[in-house]
Amino acid sequence: TQLLEQSPQFLSIQEGENLTVYCNSSSVFSSLQWYRQEPGEGPVLLVTVVTGGEVKKLKRLTFQFGDARKDSSLHITAAQPGDTGLYLCAGKDNDYKLSFGAGTTVTVRA
Amino acid sequence: EPEVTQTPSHQVTQMGQEVILRCVPISNHLYFYWYRQILGQKVEFLVSFYNNEISEKSEIFDDQFSVERPDGSNFTLKIRSTKLEDSAMYFCASSPRYGGGGNQPQHFGDGTRLSIL
Numbered sequence: 174t175q176l177l178e179q180s181p182q183f184l185s186i187q188e189g190e191n192l193t194v195y196c197n198s199s200s201v202f203s204s205l206q207w208y209r210q211e212p213g214e215g216p217v218l219l220v221t222v223v224t225g226g227e228v229k230k231l232k233r234l235t236f237q238f239g240d241a242r243k244d245s246s247l248h249i250t251a252a253q254p255g256d257t258g259l260y261l262c263a264g265k266d267n268d269y270k271l272s273f274g275a276g277t278t279v280t281v282r283a
Numbered sequence: 284e285p286e287v288t289q290t291p292s293h294q295v296t297q298m299g300q301e302v303i304l305r306c307v308p309i310s311n312h313l314y315f316y317w318y319r320q321i322l323g324q325k326v327e328f329l330v331s332f333y334n335n336e337i338s339e340k341s342e343i344f345d346d347q348f349s350v351e352r353p354d355g356s357n358f359t360l361k362i363r364s365t366k367l368e369d370s371a372m373y374f375c376a377s378s379p380r381y382g383g384g385g386n387q388p389q390h391f392g393d394g395t396r397l398s399i400l
Contacts, residue, residue, distance in 0.1 A: 215391035270328035
């Protein structure tokens, strides 16, 4: 099982501020997926990154896959209270299973 | 938007009893998965399933666990004799196509909360 470390574990910011969540591993992944999970619900897919160095934007969210495909980051610009939630990264090391990080709990205060 | 549906949302079972968790994957998807999340811990892979057979399973997925696709729409996880430590959220996921360079994302249901007493 390949380990994914997410940091920080908790992040609390004021509305309008920017934030970055990191996802790191010593292993190479064929792809990496970011999910958001609300309490009592399943993970909801935000984005998949596949190519080393790839950058994907989803409105105010920017996702980057490291050149070596071992790490990724999620950057949120001008965070809003609606961005509050648990953000999970999950790496695919083969064609079947996902290995999840422990998640970053983001709280955006109004 | 198509979604993975799971039933029941909450299952309470006595230790030692059998339990079946049900999932309806997205209709044109071919690959099916079960994951679990013990309270306060990471989401963990249990098993993947394709073409009516298990593709991969984790060390958690021992002889007490089995999966089945009894018809064209349902995908089930059975735990034969439940233990206290089986208490967790169980998530079903599906993806449309194998591999493809890792481009095929997995879509998750909202889970079944299993409580073993």
